Amino acid sequence: MASTANRNGSSEALSPFVAIRRELHQIPEPGFAEFKTQQYLLTYVQSLPQERLEVRTWRTGIFVNVKGVSPKRRFGYRADMDGLPISEDTSYEFRSAHQGYMHACGHDVHMAIGLGILTHFANHPINDDITFIFQPAEEGPGGALPMLTCEELRDWMPDQIIALHIAPEYPVGTVATKPGILFANTSELFIDLTGKGGHAAFPHLANDMVIAACQLVSQLQTIISRNVNPLDSAVITIGKIEGGTKQNIIAEKARLEGTIRSLSAETMQLVKSRIESLTAGMETSFNCKIDIDYGANYRQVFNHLETTREFMDWVEQSGTVKLIECTEAMTGEDFGYFLADIPGFMFWLGVDTPYGLHHAKIEPDEQAIDLAINMISRYITWKSQM
Numbered sequence: 001m002a003s004t005a006n007r008n009g010s011s012e013a014l015s016p017f018v019a020i021r022r023e024l025h026q027i028p029e030p031g032f033a034e035f036k037t038q039q040y041l042l043t044y045v046q047s048l049p050q051e052r053l054e055v056r057t058w059r060t061g062i063f064v065n066v067k068g069v070s071p072k073r074r075f076g077y078r079a080d081m082d083g084l085p086i087s088e089d090t091s092y093e094f095r096s097a098h099q100g101y102m103h104a105c106g107h108d109v110h111m112a113i114g115l116g117i118l119t120h121f122a123n124h125p126i127n128d129d130i131t132f133i134f135q136p137a138e139e140g141p142g143g144a145l146p147m148l149t150c151e152e153l154r155d156w157m158p159d160q161i162i163a164l165h166i167a168p169e170y171p172v173g174t175v176a177t178k179p180g181i182l183f184a185n186t187s188e189l190f191i192d193l194t195g196k197g198g199h200a201a202f203p204h205l206a207n208d209m210v211i212a213a214c215q216l217v218s219q220l221q222t223i224i225s226r227n228v229n230p231l232d233s234a235v236i237t238i239g240k241i242e243g244g245t246k247q248n249i250i251a252e253k254a255r256l257e258g259t260i261r262s263l264s265a266e267t268m269q270l271v272k273s274r275i276e277s278l279t280a281g282m283e284t285s286f287n288c289k290i291d292i293d294y295g296a297n298y299r300q301v302f303n304h305l306e307t308t309r310e311f312m313d314w315v316e317q318s319g320t321v322k323l324i325e326c327t328e329a330m331t332g333e334d335f336g337y338f339l340a341d342i343p344g345f346m347f348w349l350g351v352d353t354p355y356g357l358h359h360a361k362i363e364p365d366e367q368a369i370d371l372a373i374n375m376i377s378r379y380i381t382w383k384s385q386m
């Protein structure tokens with residue numbers, strides 16, 4: 001089998017896991033609606049030697065237990081499964097077949113790597129057990145927390161857990177991580193404004209929610225620049241605005257959709273309390289009603305100090321992949337819930353593409369797939385011999 005995958009998948013022979021990534025890439029689905037994805041993964045798992053495998057499903061997620069030869073502990077590997085509401089604009093021949101949805105955050109790559117590692121251990125069992133976790137709804141509303149407490153995981157709970165995330169900015173052949181905080185605390189943010197609609201020519205008889213929403217978007221940014229300690233870090237991004245019905249009708253309703261990020265839980269509380277004060281003030285000044293919904297909240301991704309340092313040392317000694325000790329990022333990941341209960345780590349996997357995560361043109365370099373399968377399989381094998 002050749003593994004000379006090119007970026008847009010024309011004629012060259014592919015490694016099986018690059019081919020799998022391309023098939024998964026074509027079927028991106030929303031969180032908790034990953035039905036085709038789940039079926040695809042289950043069909044693949046059934047094609048593996050079954051002697052050491054047990055499979056359980058939970059909603060659209062999957063657990064696979066690989067039984068060890070003489071287990072003393074259990075490793076875990078987690079891959080997320082959902083896509084994003086983005087209309088793909090890549091040069092791929094294997095573009096999304098689901099209009100308006102795209103794997104633009106690398107979950108197709110994460111799953112292909114998960115299947116690759118699973119294939120390795122189904123064929124080369126180690127002493128210890130391994131739980132593979134294919135998790136729905138990472139982009140929201142969050143599958144990790146309910147999965148962690150579900151009955152199906154109880155007797156397959158790992159003693160150490162690993163996950164990775166593709167990193168467009170790092171070259172292929174690098175991994176980047178650090179002990180301690182890697183990703184931020186997150187909270188979704190949905191703000192509904194309700195005023196009084198009216199004729200475009202009579203603004204004095206209405207309360208215009210387009211004006212209120214525009215002011216609120218600007219005022220929200222003052223929380224970051226004026227209320228958060230400049231030596232701390234927080235982000236408010238409003239990614240979507242909706243309001244009004246027609247160009248000559250004053251809007252009765254507007255809606256902002258965004259996300260809050262912070263490095264500490266305390267700063268998250270501060271930001272939320274300032275949002276509430278600002279919106280209360282706007283209710284008075286615009287004589288309108290404002291409702292806030294914080295949606296899904298993820299806790300920070302905090303890498304276990306010793307386990308992460310040990311992994312970083314191993315990467316450096318293994319010599320095949322370059323290690324970068326990175327700084328924390330304001331991305332969020334509900335893998336943080338797994339790390340709150342189970343020692344382990346997440347790392348960035350370099351995929352070298354000019355377009356960032358959540359961009360319609362992102363094209364991860366697929367050579368990273370086999371490289372990651374090989375590296376993680378070797379790392380778990382090494383750990384199991386300790």
Ligand SMILES: CC(=O)N[C@@H](CCC[C@H](N)C(=O)O)C(=O)O
Pocket residue numbers: 105138139140165186187188258259260296298330331332333334357
């Ligand atoms: C790695 C990554 O991009 N993760 C997402 C997680 C989304 C969390 C939640 N839905 C939110 O928007 O706050 C991210 O946007 O960082």
